[in-house]
Amino acid sequence: MSKKWKQVTSDLRLPWSKILVVLAVLITFVYWSRSGDEDPFEQEMSQMELLEESSNAFIHSAYYYKTSNSLGENAVAIVATMSQSAVVDLNKYQMKIVGTNSTTRLITIATMSTEHNPDGGCDYTTVLIQTNTVKNLGKLELASKGRLHTLPILEPKKEAPKPVIFCIAPLFAAEQWQSLLMNYHVSKRFGAHLHVYVTTLVEQYYQLAREFNDKEMISIQAWLSVKFTQVEAPFAEPNRILELRNPAAAYTDCLLQYKEAAQFVGFLEMEDLLFPVNANTYYEEFEREYEGSYHISALYYQVLEQQSFKSSSPEQQSIADFVGNMNTVSAAKLGRTVVRPQRYNSTWTHFSTQVDKKPVYLTEQQEDPLFMEKKAVKTNAVLSFRQMETVLNITTITSLPMNPMSSDVKLLSAEQADEINEDIQKTLNIPSIAKIAKDLPTQEFYTPYLKRCISGQKSGKKFCVNTKDCELPNNATLVCRHSDALYHSGWTMMPYTFHFATEPYYTRNLGCYQ
Known part of the structure; x- marks a missing residue:
């Protein structure tokens, strides 16, 4: 081939790399230009x-x-x-x-x-x-x-403050600060960290919780009401057709945050107390109950409703008196769960409706699967202190109660009770906390109304128990902090228009129960 012919063929060679780039751009444009239909x-x-x-x-x-x-x-x-x-x-x-x-x-x-x-x-x-x-x-x-x-993209936690995390359901018009004090110190003693969701708190309770958060004693997170800022069609008020204050979503959010960081995650109310009567720590009890099994989806604890007394004075707070005056009223219909986060991706208030009966294959050769199921804990229970009467002077208890699930084991030892009480007083003597404690409420206002409202609502397939239907009276002397944020609405889309919020904060302008 002559040099002249080689030069001609070189001039005719097409710039294929550039053509391929142009074609790729055109294909992408056509794909994204296609209508949804x-x-x-x-x-x-x-x-x-x-x-x-x-x-x-x-x-x-x-x-x-x-x-x-x-x-x-x-x-x-x-x-x-x-x-x-x-x-x-x-x-x-x-x-x-x-x-x-x-x-x-x-x-x-x-x-x-x-x-x-x-x-x-x-x-x-x-x-x-x-x-x-x-x-x-x-x-x-x-x-x-x-x-x-x-x-917005969020990053899950890489480390947990403790190997056990207790996710606390959203607090709403909450004023029982004694529950935070007891739950925190009991959880701390036995090796758990509280992650608390907050919708509304009376001002003094909010200040106490915020101070605990600032000192990294607990974690608090604003739990936002479901709101839609821009919609084209009429819609029903979502919080009236949404269970309570949406604890299932809060629990699922908490689970996903600590999924790769914690060893165990439990789902509790602030009024719940769990004592590891079968071990020295929560971690030890939960490990023992799981027994190395791969098909246990969750540990399922029965909830025992308690009547007891609480002191209105911060100086008189005592775990021995708190549990020593308790009287078991009834067993709740549904319990609480503690899970290995690797086995749970989401949850309802009391357990996951998705995990149980999920097939598990332990080896590649296994033909017949095992099925995930929650394990009912027989020797321990979660104690719910919702029915508390406030008194100025509480009866001092000298003998600690027995574990309600067993007649031969005490709920906690005298040594453990002394350690918890000593830690309570140490906390209350921190100058910033002592200043807040002086103004903590001594009486309840919203709690009785909420209890009557929720217990009076019908339940079942045709009904939705919620707090939006609770008409709470105004109280000019009680200021509340309410979680709020910047709410955003996306494009109107089928079948769903999506809404979300950013920059959460707490405000005094929304009252206690909006």
């Missing part, structure tokens, strides 16, 4: 799953795990509260998740898992939205009908 996935969902009306979903949190023992690599776990009326079955509904990093955009289909009272009638339910996405996630979006909704 042209997407086969969207067509399938509209034909099979969607009802005629659109509805709303509130996103509480979206966590990204670079690696997770149970969720896998580059996992995304989103906690949402969603209406069940927009789709036939939320557990079968599929959602597009778009993950983007500096070089890649990836679309995946997320799975949905609902957590709600199986015997209740609330329309709104807690939902875990879960998928796996790109490495080094920089942007997270929900996609529907050609529109995208961007979510």
Whole structure:
């Protein structure tokens, strides 16, 4: 071949690398320009799953795990509260998740898992939205009908203050500061850290909880009411068709935060106390109860309702008097759970409705699976101190009570009680806490109204027990701190318009029960 012909063929050679780049850009543009109705996935969902009306979903949190023992690599776990009326079955509904990093955009289909009272009638339910996405996630979006909704990305905790975390259900119009004092010191003595969700607190209780938080004694987190700032269609007040103050979503959020950091996570109310009567610490008791089994989904503790007395004076706080005056009234219908976080991804208030009966394969050769199920703890129980009478001078107890589940073991030893009491007084002598303690409320105002309201509501498939229906009287002398935030609404989308909040804070302007 002559040099001249070689020069001609070289001049005719096409710039294939540039052409391929242009084609890739055009294909991407065409894909994202397609209407939702042209997407086969969207067509399938509209034909099979969607009802005629659109509805709303509130996103509480979206966590990204670079690696997770149970969720896998580059996992995304989103906690949402969603209406069940927009789709036939939320557990079968599929959602597009778009993950983007500096070089890649990836679309995946997320799975949905609902957590709600199986015997209740609330329309709104807690939902875990879960998928796996790109490495080094920089942007997270929900996609529907050609529109995208961007979510703030949160990082789960890498370390836990203690190996056992107790997630405390959202406090609402709360004023029983004695419960915080006792729960904190009992949990501390036996090796657990409290993560407390706060919706509303009376001012002095809030100041005490905030001081505990600032000193890293507990963790408090604002728990926001479900609100929609912009909607095109009329909608029912979500908090009237949402169970209580949404504890299932709070518990699920807490579980996901500590999923890779804690050894055990328990779900309690602030009025609950758990003593590890079968061991020296919570960790030891929980390990012993799990017995190395791979198919135990959770430890399920019975709840025993107690009547007792509490002192209105901070100086008279004593764990021995607190439990020594107790009288077991009844056993609650439902219990409390403690879990290994690797085996739980979401939960209802009392247990997960998703985990039990989940197949477990211990080896590749195993043909018949085991099935996950919760284990009922027979020798211990959670004690619920909701029925407390406030007195100025409480009767001093010299003999500690027995474990209600066993007649031959004390609830706690005299040495343990002395250690807890000494620690209580040490805490109350901290100057900043001592200053707050002088102004703590000596009487309850909201608590009796709330108890009557909730206990008086009907329950069952046609009813939704909630706090929004509780009409609490105003009290000009009682200032409350209410959690609030900047609320955002996304594009109107089918079947769900998504809403979320950022920059949470506590305000005096909303009262105690909005």
